[in-house]
Amino acid sequence: MSLAAEAFVSQIAAAEPWPENATLYQPLNGKNHFFMLISCHVSYVPIMSQAYLKMCGLPVHLCCRANAEYMSPSGKVPFIHVGNQVVSELGPIVQFTKAKGHSLSDGLDDVQRAEMKAYMELVNNMLLTAELYIQWCDNATAAEITRPRYSSPYSWPLNYILAYQKQWEVRRKMNAIGWAGKSLEQVYEDVSQCCQALSQRLGTQPYFFNKQPTELDALVFGHLFTILTTRLTNDELGERVKSFTNLLSFCRRIEQNYFEEQDRDSQSGASSRHSKGPSLM
């Protein structure tokens, strides 16, 4: 998001309170329930934005659209549609809610905030890239899971064209950041190291910055939850994450506190999640 756009958002957004009809859009519609579940959660990890909004206590509708990626102004999902504003990706969404007076990191001092940013960068650079690598660069996963899932809303021959186009794009990105030469084993190792760092930071605290969740918690939860609940061609990645028991219980805690309770509160309400999402239990 450009500086001007950021300024625009913070100027305009501050004036209005959070509306009831805010909608979070994520890819793929609900034609195929199985595809929807894994896609909504793996594709671009929209669950972290959802977790973040839940942590802020902001009500949001969920909406799955096949063309969500193209509807988003930045081409990335998820995005929220609030009033007449469209904001995409976690970072800008955090900015946007902050402008509306909802922030999770207000209680932090400057040092903690810098630390939080550093860890968020680590997660974005490591976990996100590793997920992309496994989805698109591991041939077995790409052929069996990622491409069929990505192409499911389209008809022939567009499904093939778009899936290969996407794969080509991701591979080009991997080339640019020097991941193309890595083996799957090396990627798993990177994920382990990242988890190691997160696990050490978390220690025995309930959240990364003690009692209160922050956007870092939303981000880490989003990625780990996705890794843990997504079925891939082999379980190696999930097993690596599961070996960090404090991270596992951290995910369970967030899931219980923010997803299950609210589901019980409002089964059909605005903030309810899909009735039978994947679960860690």
Added chain:
Amino acid sequence: MGTVHARSLDPLPMQGPELGVHADDLDLPEPEHETKQEVLENKDVVVQRVHVDGLGRTKEDLLTYEIADVFKARNLIDVMKKSHEARQKLLRLGIFRQVEVVIDTSQGADALPNGLDVTFEVTELRRLTGSYNTMVGNNEGSMVLGLKLPNVFGRAEKFTFQFSYGTKETSYGLSFFKPQPGHFERNFSVNLYKVTGQFPWSSVQPSQYFRSHAHIHIYPFPIWKTNHTLKWEGVWRELGCLARTASFAVREESGHSLKSSLSHAMVIDTRNSTILPKKGALLKINQELAGYTGGDVSFLKEDFEIQLNRRLFWDSVFSASLWGGMLLPIGEKSSSIADRFYLGGPTSVRGFNMYSIGPQSEGDYLGGEFYWAGGLHLYTPLPFRPGRGGFGDLFRTHFFLNAGNLCNLNYGEGPQAHLKKLAECIRWSYGAGIVLRLGNIARLELNYCFPMGVQSGDRICDGIQFGAGIRFL
């Protein structure tokens, strides 16, 4: 009897029917040979041989269809006439740069005393030719660079590559064209092209769209007095908003879609010219069925165009036209912004901005599923007729009255309710202006308009409006 040279007339422009100009529009003068008519007409002759000189890669069987009629000639005038026709046919194939006809008495052992030999001296086009054009569309202009491989396989097939850079659209495309031997007007073409363009009326700032096309044309084949065209079209469309401020309704339409449709068009055209006709009528009916041959959009689209022209006193012409169309989405999905109709602008309902009538969301026009538009025109020569018989004849003054409406219909309501809705809130306008005719292809208009019946949200152009285009209401 000496040698008769039927010298070539001005060569025909080398263009296929895809440019929209039919050879019969050009009103070529018949060759005149009246001075010798009395002497030669009665003399029976036999065309013994027809030679075609200068052939390289062209296959002979293609030419036999074109020159077959020459053998049927029974006297000299007939021979000249038929040879001339054959020459026109050969030029129309678009594979020869030059065709000359030489008629001579037969030579050799088996020559009859009244035998004639007809020789066509042809020069083939090069294997690769280039072209540069400027084109005018409906309120847009473009520059077209083309590469052409005429007569690739020796039977008037043609490969073209085109790059066009325009004010609204940029496109490049590849097309293959094959006529049926002996029936050049029946042809088959496959086109693949990619277009990137803008719908500025659908977003405050331009939104982008992109299309990749493949279509197969079989056209036109005449049945009785009508001309029919069949077309299969596969279009891959990617719509996207570049502007952050694009309305959410437009944003929702972004992404990829694939249209595969079969369409049929019927045309009856008795007008004397396509631009500023003086007499005759036009009826055009188009129907398109998408979805049954694949793709992810399904709809049935029907539209028609009627135009009547009548010559009145003092060289003035009265013209009335009516357009209408409807789009019926099939299945649960609603229609796409790329398939709907748009109305308004200097080429349809004058006095309104381009495509700025009808349903809209936050200032972006979304188009409609149902529309009609009608126009009454009175074309007269310029006052005091300056430049009469020359340049001044390209200009006309006109007085017009336009009306139209565009809306979305809820298909549960029944036809009565639909008609009522179309009759409500009619936009109309009247005014006068000057029309300039550009060749037989395009026309320019400068009008002073008074828009009426303006609904909230319509963007109007009260006063002077300029229009350029090929299809006018």
